[in-house]
Amino acid sequence: MWSLYTMIWMLIGIALGVGFTALVNMLNKRGISVRFYEWLIGITGLVLFLFTIQNFYTAFQEFYTKAAWMFLLVTGIPAVILLAISWQLVSRRVSNKA
Incomplete structure (x- = not known):
């Protein structure tokens, strides 16, 4: 199945x-209102993160361990950075209002 x-x-x-x-x-x-570009950055980071996980897992299944770790480095770090940027944009804008 x-x-x-x-x-x-x-x-x-x-x-x-x-x-x-x-x-x-x-x-x-x-x-809390979220601007469209904050959603866009966050969704882009999430998609890139899921893409990284999928390719990391697949490369390990095919015994390409060096490629898996390099892919994690090359696409995983930018994904985490994009997610952090999105979170910081929202949190700083909300804290400035208060």
Whole structure:
């Protein structure tokens, strides 16, 4: 039927959907508005992070360990940086209002 790999990505998709819904609800409860470019940077970072995880896992399955670690370095660090930038943009804008 389904492979373990397919099930993992299905569960990741469900977790992302639930997490995104919880994030939007939390932001609405606290009265925090998020600009479109903050969403864009955050979603880009998240997609890049998921791309990194998928390729890291696949390269290890194919026994290309050096390529896996290099891919983690080359795309994983920019993904984390984009996510941090998005978070900092929102938190600094909210703290300046208070």
